[in-house]
């Protein structure tokens with residue numbers, strides 16, 4: 001049965017991760033508030049599903065511009081995220097006012113930015129420069145405002161994949177790279193899309209970035225403190241992906257928290273000369 005990540009469940013998951021890695025307490029507390037905003041909105045959403053021609057399916061199923069985004073609701077999410085950011089003592093704080101004035105209060109700018117993200121349009125960077133907010137900070141605000149809609153659309157579209165044997169390295173729904181690899185309770189591997197969060201079954205031994213299946217080139221290292229986290233490395237393309245082994249995890253699995261509580265593993269992989277997916 002799928003676990004619903006409501007407010008209580010997110011808090012409980014965060015609390016148990018915090019016990020394992022207290023060092024990440026502040027960042028987990030901050031993101032917990034963002035995740036609650038997103039999950040609560042998801043529980044209230046029921047957009048019209050996208051209809052695809054089943055005779056003519058290919059991977060990825062859609063171009064990202066087809067994702068169903070309700071701009072008004074996305075604006076409300078952005079407003080809530082800005083409140084969280086402004087109430088805390090964090091590095092984004094000084095940019096929240098700029099985003100509020102230039103983006104939230106100018107619906108044309110907001111819609112344009114969403115479309116630039118969906119179309120991977122470099123105009124996004126031009127706007128970021130214009131309002132003097134770092135590109136990745138502006139992306140954090142806008143992407144997190146639309147993420148609930150991407151996830152719901154992606155969930156709706158996933159029924160088109162039922163019975164398919166797709167096991168490639170990019171997201172079969174939106175074409176995104178995976179940001180996390182997972183071993184489930186049966187030891188089967190799946191990958192999670194960095195953009196729409198769809199999770200799909202994958203080959204056990206292969207690099208999702210370059211398709212290498214060369215056992216001599218595919219390596220990994222484990223986290224010293226938590227054996228349920230490991231990092232898969234590819235010597236063909238020098239990329240890495242973090243992996244969570246659910247057979248060894250004794251708490252709830254909420255992928256965005258796993259990403260945050262393993263930032264030390266990204267650092268180690270980068271020190272070893274590997275890059276992440278982006």
Ligand SMILES: [Zn+2]
Nearest residue numbers: 171174193196
């Ligand atoms: Zn995707």
Ligand SMILES: [Zn+2]
Nearest residue numbers: 207210234237
């Ligand atoms: Zn590779």
